[in-house]
Amino acid sequence: MARKKKKVPGLNASSTADISFILLIFFLVTTSMDTDMGLARRLPQPPEPNQEDAQIDVKERNVLNVRLNAAGNLMVNHDFIDINQLRARAKEFIQNKNNSPKLPELHAKQIDLLGTCYVTDKHVISVQTDRGTPYNVYFLVQNELVAAYNELRDDLAIAKFGHPYARCSEDEQIAIRTYYPQKISEAEPKNYGGN
């Protein structure tokens, strides 16, 4: 009369899958995998309170004036141009390949890894907007200017180091940044042609 061993009834786990499915679907719906992207810019430091007029004299040839009016029209120095031409124009300005007297002055500069180079390190690209300028035009202009710098840096990196800027080592990147420093200044907006 050996008794049958008492069996512990197994816990029914078949619904665990359903429960975890529900949780899974919840997270699937609420998740946003997109990493936030954007155009990174750096604002200038705030002016000192006792600083009256911080206007640093910059030679006219060293400045590329980019102006945007309330209608979203683009003016570079004294020409109306289309947004598609801006990148080429900015590259020409930053490089000054032929040492033109109208483009920024070239200075001899000793740069680690690159030796003595002639660079336009005093150039400034000044972006001036109207209070009514649409944001997307302003954004595109900023995008094109950053693109001009990025293309120049990439070209230089490939010519000197054989790989694009993003794959350069820390020191190489510093050298290239010294060669092409990013100088985009933003002036206070003015009312061009009113609203």
Added chain:
Amino acid sequence: MAKKKGSRELPELTTSSLPDLIFTILFFFMIVTTMREVTLKVKFVVPAGTELEKLEKKSCVSFIYVGPPTDQLRAQMGSGTRIQLNDRYAEPREVMDFVAQERTTMPDPASQVMSMKIDQHTQMGIITDIKEVLRKSWALKINYSATRRGN
């Protein structure tokens, strides 16, 4: 012989590992998920650009939303451009308090980044006002939020 005679039942497919499998996927999503902690009161379509950088260090990012009020709120708030900080509408000068308040919650306030999610049809006037306040509050790293566009 007896072996062959035995009934050949198809072994049942075991599903006992299914919950584990699903749990693994679940944990993956739990980790990568980032829930938006504010309800949007403005609607915006960010511009598209090519020279974008990823926002690193999520914990050091604060968001400023700029755009017209959402459709539900338009009846009360009108359709003018508004700034949203946290859960409410704000004026440009309130950005300074917002920056200071965000800074206290950050592990590394020096690398604070302001992500500006601005509707593409906004006029620059209000953006300039915000930037001016950001400069004064020493929040100099900004990021114009955008979507990627093919060349």
